[in-house]
Amino acid sequence: xxxxxxxxxxxxxxxxxxxxxxxxxxxxxxxxxxxxxxxxxxxxxxxxxxxxxxxxxxxxxxxxxxxxxxxxxxxxxxxxxxxxxxxxxxxxxxxxxxxxxxxxxxxxxxxxxxxxxxxxxxxxxxxxxxxxxxxxxxxxxxxxxxxxxxxxxxxxxxxxxxxxxxxxxxxxxxxxxxxxxxxxxxxxxxxxxxxxxxxxxxxxxxxxxxxxxxxxxxxxxxxxxxxxxxxxxxxxxxxxxxxxxxxxxxxxxxxxxxxxxxxxxxxxxxxxxxxxxxxxxxxxxxxxxxxxxxxxxxxxxxxxxxxxxxxxxxxxxxxxxxxxxxxxxxxxxxxxxxxxxxxxxxxxxxxxxxxxxxxxxxxxxxxxxxxxxxxxxxxxxxxxxxxxxxxxxxxxxxxxxxxxxxxxxxxxxxxxxxxxxxxxxxxxxxxxxxxxxxxxxxxxxxxxxxxxxxxxxxxxxxxxxxxxxxxxxxxxxxxxxxxxxxxxxxxxxxxxxxxxxxxxxxxxxxxxxxxxxxxxxxxxxxxxx
Ligand code: NOJ
Numbered sequence: 001x002x003x004x005x006x007x008x009x010x011x012x013x014x015x016x017x018x019x020x021x022x023x024x025x026x027x028x029x030x031x032x033x034x035x036x037x038x039x040x041x042x043x044x045x046x047x048x049x050x051x052x053x054x055x056x057x058x059x060x061x062x063x064x065x066x067x068x069x070x071x072x073x074x075x076x077x078x079x080x081x082x083x084x085x086x087x088x089x090x091x092x093x094x095x096x097x098x099x100x101x102x103x104x105x106x107x108x109x110x111x112x113x114x115x116x117x118x119x120x121x122x123x124x125x126x127x128x129x130x131x132x133x134x135x136x137x138x139x140x141x142x143x144x145x146x147x148x149x150x151x152x153x154x155x156x157x158x159x160x161x162x163x164x165x166x167x168x169x170x171x172x173x174x175x176x177x178x179x180x181x182x183x184x185x186x187x188x189x190x191x192x193x194x195x196x197x198x199x200x201x202x203x204x205x206x207x208x209x210x211x212x213x214x215x216x217x218x219x220x221x222x223x224x225x226x227x228x229x230x231x232x233x234x235x236x237x238x239x240x241x242x243x244x245x246x247x248x249x250x251x252x253x254x255x256x257x258x259x260x261x262x263x264x265x266x267x268x269x270x271x272x273x274x275x276x277x278x279x280x281x282x283x284x285x286x287x288x289x290x291x292x293x294x295x296x297x298x299x300x301x302x303x304x305x306x307x308x309x310x311x312x313x314x315x316x317x318x319x320x321x322x323x324x325x326x327x328x329x330x331x332x333x334x335x336x337x338x339x340x341x342x343x344x345x346x347x348x349x350x351x352x353x354x355x356x357x358x359x360x361x362x363x364x365x366x367x368x369x370x371x372x373x374x375x376x377x378x379x380x381x382x383x384x385x386x387x388x389x390x391x392x393x394x395x396x397x398x399x400x401x402x403x404x405x406x407x408x409x410x411x412x413x414x415x416x417x418x419x420x421x422x423x424x425x426x427x428x429x430x431x432x433x434x435x436x437x438x439x440x441x442x443x444x445x446x447x448x449x450x451x452x453x454x455x456x457x458x459x460x461x462x463x464x465x466x467x468x469x470x471x472x473x474x475x476x477x478x479x480x481x482x483x484x485x486x487x488x489x490x491x492x493x494x495x496x497x498x499x500x501x502x503x504x505x506x507x508x509x510x511x512x513x514x515x516x517x518x519x520x521x522x523x524x525x526x527x528x529x
Contacts, residue, residue, distance in 0.1 A: 004180075004231040004256055005299065006456045007044035008335075008446045009094065009342045013307040014051055014073055015059055016399045017345055019411035026399070026410070028074035028082045037428070039089045041348060041439065042446035045231065046086060047094040047182045049307055051079070055105050057151035058129075058365055059397075060096075061184060062103040066169045083177055092179035094231060099166050100188045101152040108165075109153060115162040116153045117145035123195050125203030130369040133203060145195075147188060147207065149365055157189045157216055167223045174224070180231035183255070187236040187243070190216055208238035214246060217254040226253060233301055233340075234258045241293030248298025257301045257340060262286050264309060273370060273387040278316055280488050284462055284471050291338055291460035300339030304330060305347050310395040314353035318517060322490060323350055323426075325517040328441045328506035332519035333471055333486040335445040338460060345400050348442040349431040353395040354420040359385070363417050364393045403429035436508075444504055452503070452523070454480035470495060470514065483522040490516040500524040 018030030028051065038046065050060035053068035060070060069079050086093050102108060108115050122134030122143040127150070134143040135150040145154045155162055170181070190210030198205065217234075225232060234247060236258045247254050263286050267278040294300050304312035313319045317326030327350035335341050356362060359371050367388055374384045389395075394417060401423040402409035408423035420426075431439035449455045458475030469489035475482040483498050493514045502510060505520040514520070 001229050004045070004340055006449060007092075007231075007340055008042070008449065009045045009047050009340060010038055010041065010043040011047045011049065011306055011342060011344045013049045013345060013397060015049075015416060016397050016410070018400060018402070019413065019415075022411060022413040023072065024411050024413040024415045025072045027072065028069070028078040032078075032082050032085050035085055035089055035091070039091065040443070041343075042443050042450075043091065043343065045092045045094055045179065047233075047342070048096060050096045050098055052098075055103055055151065057103070057149050061098055062101070062105075062149065062152045063098050064103040064105045065107075067172065080176075087177070092231070094180040094182050094233075095173055095178050096184060097170065097181040097186075098184040099155060100185045101146065101148060101154045104151045104153050108162075112162070113140065114159055115155055115165075117156050117191070117195070118142040119145075119195070123203070124197045124201045125195075126201040129366050130373045145191075147185075147203070154191075155189070157191075157212070158193065163216070163219065167220065170220070170224045174228045174230060178230075181233075183232065183234045185237065186217070186234040186255075187213055187239055187247075187258075189213065204238055209236075209243050214252065214254065217247065218252065221253045221255075232256045237261045241290055244290070244300075245293060245297050248294060250298075257299045259301055259303065259306075260290060262290070267315070268391070272391055273374070273384075275387060275390055280468055280471060281466060283316075284465065287337065288460065288462045288473075295338065295459055300337070301342060302334050302337055302339040303342040303344070304334055305344035305396060306342070307344070307396050308393050309344075310391055311351055311353045312347065313350050314395070315390075316488065318490065319350075319352040322517045323352070324438055325506050327438045329486050329488070329517045329519035331438070331442055331445055332484065332504065332506065332521060335449065336455060336475065336482060336484045336521060337473075338456070338458065338475070341449075343442065344396065346396075348439050349401065349426060349428055350438040351398075351401060351426060352420065352422060353389060354398050354418075355385075355389040356394075356418065357385075359388075361418055362388065362392065362394050364397065367392045367394060401427040403427050441504075441506065448503060452480065452482070453477065454482050454523075458482060464495070467493075469493065479526050481524045481526065483524075485514055485518070485520050487514045487516065487518045492516065498522050498524070 014026050017026040018034050019026050020029035051069055051073050052063045053065040053070050054060045054062050069076050125133040127133040129149050133147055136143050146152050147154055187209050188207050190213040192206040232255045234255045244258050247258050266282050267276050312330050313327045317330050371384055398420045399410035399415050404424045404427055407415050408419045431437040454475050454477045458477045461474045463472045464470050471486040473484050495514050500522040503521040503523045507518055
């Protein structure tokens with residue numbers, strides 16, 4: 001079944017969503033309180049970042065027990081209640097599946113060492129979070145591989161017993177009634193068995209899209225996924241459109257869709273912390289490439305934000321004077337393309353990046369490790385902080401801004417990460433009160449997707465390809481045409497626009513010119529003009 005093709009997904013990062021018990025940490029009862037809000041927005045599927053028992057070295061992406069709920073978030077009873085309440089509202093739940101690695105505190109690590117990678121001599125790979133990718137274990141007198149933190153040892157998928165354990169666990173959750181999985185760095189699970197040194201210590205050519213990846217995903221599909229009506233999305237750094245065709249072509253029986261990183265890498269150097277302004281033509285050509293590659297082959301996911309990325313309105317928009325216009329424009333640009341759109345909590349009210357002054361105000365392991373590493377490399381404090389303000393993952397993780405009361409209504413206690421000081425002006429309560437808010441604009445975009453088949457099924461043609469500030473494209477089926485104009489700048493442009501019905505726009509009335517950060521979508525039913 002392909003219900004996920006015209007669905008819209010909303011990602012919840014539970015630690016920062018809603019705290020129901022005043023301990024400063026979001027929880028499952030908090031999520032239950034906000035389900036009516038999500039229903040009002042109109043989304044179909046919730047993707048829940050990990051809620052499993054974890055020592056939280058990487059906020060739950062280091063799992064200690066796949067069958068237990070993290071105590072700060074609640075109990076399995078709370079989980080069952082939440083799932084039930086989600087289903088009662090006719091929404092679905094996608095769990096985060098983190099099986100490239102576990103926590104070093106997972107019982108497997110001590111009980112089944114051959115579920116992991118061990119070597120007497122480490123290779124020269126570096127960890128994604130800084131430092132070497134190998135850690136010495138005193139008990140075993142060997143090094144184990146960890147592509148992420150040293151508390152996230154990599155699982156060895158060559159071992160069929162490990163694979164069987166993972167499939168059992170997936171079945172257990174699906175039997176409970178969850179509706180699918182977002183799979184964490186799932187294209188890292190097949191490593192080149194030689195684990196060779198590389199000139200610069202970047203091991204990614206040997207663990208991204210590795211030799212047995214399609215075999216493993218096909219096996220997972222046959223053993224588990226194909227027996228359920230579920231949705232899957234694989235997080236896949238380093239996957240190119242050609243890889244995505246293989247992963248998402250239904251004939252191959254692997255996954256429904258993947259998350260590409262290519263469009264997220266355009267404003268960075270070889271290292272994401274090396275800042276580079278976005279060249280809009282690069283973004284257009286990149287997204288065009290993905291739209292074309294998967295058309296009638298596989299399926300795209302569409303996203304600007306998640307818990308690892310800075311806030312899009314600060315990144316590709318203007319989070320000051322044109323915050324509202326640019327947030328709506330960015331939403332239009334994304335939601336009118338082909339694929340399943342993902343909204344990250346707070347995006348629907350235009351939450352922005354945060355610029356904490358002190359490194360001590362940050363919590364993210366990647367940010368904290370990078371700060372130390374760049375200091376050692378001679379970067380100035382100011383330069384490092386500038387990069388953190390632009391790219392740090394905590395930009396996305398500051399608590400959800402529900403209202404203008406203390407701590408943005410997220411908690412009655414001390415929040416685990418400070419709220420963004422702009423919560424008095426930017427919050428859900430206000431967005432719900434103002435009929436022309438970003439929230440209601442997202443609501444309209446979602447409902448358009450349910451009404452116009454061309455949004456789900458139309459082909460994609462980029463227009464004004466070389467324009468430095470305008471992102472414009474056409475979507476077309478035999479019956480319908482959609483033309484989308486998005487101004488990624490504060491300049492005004494004279495652009496010849498088609499006549500026709502306007503489906504949605506982020507300014508009140510039409511105008512011959514495209515105004516700052518304007519978005520406008522024209523619709524035509526063929527044979528009716
Ligand atoms: C990708 C997740 O989105 C990120 O938050 C996490 O740190 C790494 N995978 C490791 O699990």
